[in-house]
Amino acid sequence: MREPTMENELPVIVRVPGLGDIVELTCEFSTQLQRLHDSGARLIDARDEAYARLQTLGKENIGQVLGTRTSAGFEYAKGQLPLFRVRSRVDSPAVARRLVEANTARRYYSTDTTAEYEESALEAAIDLDKPPAEGSVVILPSRDPFIISDKKHWDIYEAVLKDQARPYFEYNGPIPVYPICKEEVDSQNGTILTVLWFRSAEGASILYGYSRNLNHDDRARGVIPVQGLRQD
Numbered sequence: 001m002r003e004p005t006m007e008n009e010l011p012v013i014v015r016v017p018g019l020g021d022i023v024e025l026t027c028e029f030s031t032q033l034q035r036l037h038d039s040g041a042r043l044i045d046a047r048d049e050a051y052a053r054l055q056t057l058g059k060e061n062i063g064q065v066l067g068t069r070t071s072a073g074f075e076y077a078k079g080q081l082p083l084f085r086v087r088s089r090v091d092s093p094a095v096a097r098r099l100v101e102a103n104t105a106r107r108y109y110s111t112d113t114t115a116e117y118e119e120s121a122l123e124a125a126i127d128l129d130k131p132p133a134e135g136s137v138v139i140l141p142s143r144d145p146f147i148i149s150d151k152k153h154w155d156i157y158e159a160v161l162k163d164q165a166r167p168y169f170e171y172n173g174p175i176p177v178y179p180i181c182k183e184e185v186d187s188q189n190g191t192i193l194t195v196l197w198f199r200s201a202e203g204a205s206i207l208y209g210y211s212r213n214l215n216h217d218d219r220a221r222g223v224i225p226v227q228g229l230r231q232d
Helices: 030-037 044-053 093-104 115-127 154-173
Strands: 012-016 021-025 070-077 084-085 136-138 146-148 173-177 192-198 219-224
Touching: 012 044, 021 136, 030 173, 030 219, 044 070, 044 154, 044 192, 044 219, 070 093, 070 115, 084 115, 084 154, 093 192, 115 136, 136 154, 146 154
Parallel strands: 070 219
Antiparallel strands: 012 021, 021 219, 070 084, 070 192, 084 136, 146 173
16 A cells, blocks of 8 residues: 555555556545545546456455445436436535535435436436447336346446446346335435445445435545546
8 A cells, every 4th residue: 555645645555457546535425525636536436446346356355345435326206217327416525515414414315306317317318329338327127126137137237337347247246236215215306316335245246326324434435547547
């Protein structure tokens, strides 16, 4: 592990070929986003987390025991199927603070209207004409927990993990997806926003879309692009 050399710089836990330097910190979510930004890092996305796990197998073993918050997220509206966004709307410390405050009050953050959900649903409809790995929003098939695998819902596996879907499936196998309980979704009138928790591969990876602990000190990994390595 390389020690930080500046006040806002985070220690690098490993350099992943083809990706960059991986940093990690544990605190509430809005503070994480601010510290990552101050250190020149971005919150890791699901694809890059899967890639880092595979690239460090048998060595640093990133994500084998410890999961992470990611830059992906879920959106919910009353009576509607959940949506998965590759890049969540919770993309700044200011927006994250709203979720943290809602979670502190033991509730999910919800906007005033379903405008956000409707906009994302339109994006998902447009993405139907693209290969799944190129989409940015996908409509999930159920309001209840379900499993994505190479036998069922493979398009979602690809939408979430992109080019890492096949190698990660060969390593991990099927992945359960857990959305927010539909009764809770139907108790409000706006758009609920959540952040994807990508559970560790120990036992089996899980995609949690119902996390309500962004106010807690929990883990988030970030990526600092390195010249010559993947930076998108």
